Amino acid sequence: MQTYPLTTRYTWCIAIIILSLIPGLFTTLMEPDAALYAGIAKQIVWRNDWVNLFADGTDWLDKPHLPFWISALSFKIFGISTFAYKLPAFLCWLSGARFTYLFARHFYGTATAQIAALIYLTALHAIISSNDVRAEPYLTCFLVAASWYLVQSLRSAWYIIPAALFTAFALMTKGPFVLITIGSGLLLHWTIQKDWRQFLQWKWYVYLLLAAVFTLPEIWCLYLQFDAHPEKVIYGQQGVSGIRFFLWESQFGRFFNTGPIKGHGDPFFFLHTLLWAFLPWSLLFYLALFQRLRKLRKGVEWITLGASLCTLLLFSFSGFQLPHYLNILFPYFSILLAAWLIDLPLKKAMITQRVIALLMVVLLLAITLLFRPHYWIAYVIVSAAALTGWWLLRSPDDIIKVSMLGSVCVAIFINLFFYPTLLDYQGGSVAAEWKNRQFPGEIVHFYRSNSQAFEFYADAQVERRDTSFKKKELVFTGRAGRQALDLAGKEYKEEAVFSSYPVTRLDGQFINPATRHEGLDTVWLLRVNALYSNK
Structure with a gap:
């Protein structure tokens, strides 16, 4: 097992990542989604109506209520602003790193847990989504938290209560499909471990019942806004059931292309999207996934593999696909990769990561020279410092730090230079x-x-x-x-x-x-x- 000297400077690494992201909390919201969701939360506050969701001047039926309630509560505390909208999502995203750490530490130890948390925090699309905030920062945290508490429930039944609460939070953020992500990992884990008695444990059925009870506020609000008012015209139709939309059409209707919102899916979309969305870790992740599949009966846990593969397959064969859907799987990807990386001879992996980090830094520098954002000379200086650091980080033990280098450059680039200039337009x-x-x-x-x-x-x-x-x-x-x-x-x-x-x-x-x-x-x-x- 690798010693990873990084682990002694774990706190500093976390601090550097967070500092590079904080400026994004004040960057103007982008259209369409982030500004739309913030506007819905603003209407909650201005109308003082926490039941009905409104957008574009009319009733809005697409996403569940919880992210808008959280944003509206933040508006109540801090005032209606960009910062107030982004802060709770940012804190949830950081909490997702904490639960990723706890999950990995439980099965693999402290060193693996630290690496998993750093991988989670430095994945490219997670960095982008911490600025362009949709529902994913919330959902990512709620899913990995539910998975963590379910693992703890294996030794103490009382943990099913927070597990059910976070599951309900996930349901009230995105819909019932989240049960597939949460449940598929446990089912695969029990099946490979041949732990058949778990299927007869009463606590898992109590957990599902509690999750349903905790989700009732969402059901009730949907009933009041839509089911109790069949005269409303939604998606060009009358008699639309908000409860049915939540339970089926909002997610499964999209996956099977039978709902009012349709798309044209590509079975390979997420496979090639992952190559850039999970940078700088994507190539190593594919290798780690391949190795884990080759040794199905030699793993410590199978929850992360089950959650990753089942959800990825569901997304891949759905009719509606967007890159940020992958973000909710980053905790599971990070744990899988960290568990594989900790036992890996690092020389070849270091070459891969150095090349990826160099390409990220150079590409951002090229975009800077072409795009010429505000204060672009300052980013040229940042790039020069990054290239110097890249040159110095040549030891195989520096693999995590050199990978972080590319991600921190991305965070600095988009939050201080690129997005602020882009949003002038x-x-x-x-x-x-x-x-x-x-x-x-x-x-x-x-x-x-x-x-x-x-x-x-x-x-x-x-x-x-x-x-x-x-x-x-x-x-x-x-x-x-x-x-x-x-x-x-x-x-x-x-x-x-x-x-x-x-x-x-x-x-x-x-x-x-x-x-x-x-x-x-x-x-x-x-x-x-x-x-x-x-x-």
Whole structure:
């Protein structure tokens, strides 16, 4: 077994990672998802309504309530802001590292647990998601916490209570499919260990019952908003059951492409997505997974393998696929990899990790030189320091530290340089900040346009006027809306104009300053001065 001198400096490694991520807590929210979810939580606070979820001016049925309740509670404490939205998700993500550590330590010891936690914290898409916050930081924590407490329940039945509570939290974050992730690992573990008596233990059935009871607040809220009001039009239909949507269509309907939200799945999507999403660890993870599958009866535990493979297969054969779905499996991936890495002769693995770290640093430097974010010279200096560190970290015992080097560079790059510059081109948030300064407290009307970022950052309610305007209303619109006003011959005053770009869908044209203007759209704040009827 490797001694890993890193373990004596574990706290410093954790501190460096956290410090590199803290600036992201203040970076403007991105459209569509992060700004949308923050806007839903904002409506909870402004309406003082913790039962009904609203988005884009209407009832919203897609995700369960818990992440919005947590964000709304944070807004109540800290005020409505970017920081208040991101902080609880960030703390949950860090708590996921703690539960990853505890799980790994239980089966493999302290050194493996430290490595697993560091792998979890430095995975590329986890770093991105700690800034562009959706539901995954919450769900990741709740799943690994439930798995940890279920492991503890093997020796004391009382642990089924926190296990059931975290399972309910996961259910109220994403839906019933989370039971597959939590349960498949235990089922595989008991099957390979031939521990058949576990299937007859009463505590597991009590655990499921408690998890169902703890989930009742979600069921009740869905009933009140949707099932009790069949007259509401949801997804173009009346009589939509929120409870049915939660229990089936929200997740399994997407997986089997039978729900109202459909996609076009690729069975290999997550296999190649994992190559970049789990950097700098992805190549080693594939090797670790292959080795574990070769030695099915020689492992210490099979919970992590069962949770990883079953969920990954479910995702791969689903009709709806997005890269951030993988994040919830990072604790299990990290434990699997750390358990394999701790016994591995490190020379060849070190070569792999040094190459990956070098490529990450060099690629970020190349993007910096091309994109020219604010204060880009400062990041060139950071890159020079990183390359110096990379050159010095050549001992096989430095494999964790050299891998961390690439991830920390990513965190510094996106949180201090790239995202702050990129979001200057998010027209909705920029327009809202301008409006708040120039016309504080004034209501704005969306016309033939929509912006979740504008709605979140505006200091007053936003209304939608697709039929008529009163005199002298402040209107947010895009090209289609302005053209409609022009064709109608109506008078308006241009208060402000902003460049706009869908910042989560980058391409080479935008990255290159010489061609960036070619891909930009435009949004306006207009003062409509006359009655206008769209007939």
